[in-house]
Amino acid sequence: MTIEITALTKTYRGGVAALDGLDLTVPTGMFGLLGANGAGKTTLMRILAGIVRPTAGRVTVGGHDLATGAGRHAVQQSLGYLPQDLGVYPDLTARQFLDYVALLKGMDDPAVRRRRVGELLEVVALTAQAGRRLRGFSGGMRQRVGIAQALLADPQLLIVDEPTAGLDPEERIRFRTLLSQFAGDRTVVLSTHIVEDIAQTCREVAVLAQGRLAFRGTVDDLTQRAAGQVWSLVTSGPPPSEGTVVSALPHEGGMRYRIVAPTAPGAEATPVDPGLEDGYLAVTVPDERRPVGR
């Protein structure tokens, strides 16, 4: 299910532009969407889910135009959506909540619903807690209920917005594995500001900055955008004023800084191999409106 986005603009009341003339094609498979808070990721996810209407531009999902009611309905019939702030009904049990969402997704046969809910509770390792009210669930458990509801109707398009925020490392790994296994011939759009999640799951990625496309290409391409711009510097003095400090580690009485900068941030700075996080910073921090490149 391919997503075609053309000249997409979304301006909220008060003139706040969340998306500004975005052009993007999302192919089948796992696709990562990176960007800082406020970059426009959530607005884009909501537009793709048919929740928010664009101010201008066109979006088609699997050939269905989201500008039409019929198009939105068709997309929502094959959509699984996990919002950034997952809200649940606290008085319902996990099983009741999933059953209710399944009903809203058009799964009218109670036996089919019951079976599917049971399968997904197993997948997200919540079978033992299925009868407990959601009120008592931890953040990670709620997130697992969230992914289960997104997968209910075996969607061809899965949109997950910041899914691993608030999860512990073990849950994050489990979640990423689950998404990768699910992707196959489906389209999974993973929106996040956690670079590691993209590195571990996606081959293709787009970076949004201030509502515009800052990068579109493979994860390796993005990593290479920082080639020749990543430096290691050991100093006992203050951190360098040039470039962006990626990490700072104590080192023999001083600090070892990892820095992304177009030129060496000091005479003692030595070049190092770039990582995906360096590539992300290279395309967003120095000039957030640099031309798009692959």
Add this chain to the structure above:
Amino acid sequence: MLGPPLAVALGVAAAVASPVAGDATTARILLGALEMAVPLTAGVACASLIGRDPAVEIQLAVPTPYRETLLRRTVVTLGWAALVAAVTAGALIATGWWARWPDNHGPLTGQLTWVAPTLALGGLGLAAAALTRSPAAAGALVTTVWAVQQFFAGAAQQHLPGRLLYLFATTRGADPEAWTANRLTLLATAAALLTLAVVVLGRSERLIRSEDE
């Protein structure tokens, strides 16, 4: 869910405890519970249907339109109030208390005593909540309209439009001759408010809080 039965229970308790002697007064209090208390609880309940849904974003992303879901919830809310009111009215008719209020308008047409204000305040609550996305503001509006008509009954019925829109015309109406016109006006107002709510709810984007955007 507890609102309508509690409203009726309070009415019965008030009737039992009334210091004013006389069957007509007791009957008026009992019918008043149906005409005043049940509609207020229904109106406030309808006002709380929009703006507090924790899973609104999931609701907006499923094939079942959220507007349809909200209207079903409205039907359940008003239906429950109607069931409680109808059972209570049946009990009053069976025990003879209904007939002891002189302006009861009969056991059948007289049901408009609670139907009209319940739908009117329910429609007002839903429309206000759809427009403001604030259950508190919508509930406050319903309560204010109810209280103004309750505590300023004379002023509220001074002119014809006020008399036609007066919620408590059965038990506190200034012009018994205008009762039917009053009930029909309230029903028409309820229909207009519910239609307004349906139209506003069609714009799903409004249902997401602006700070989320």
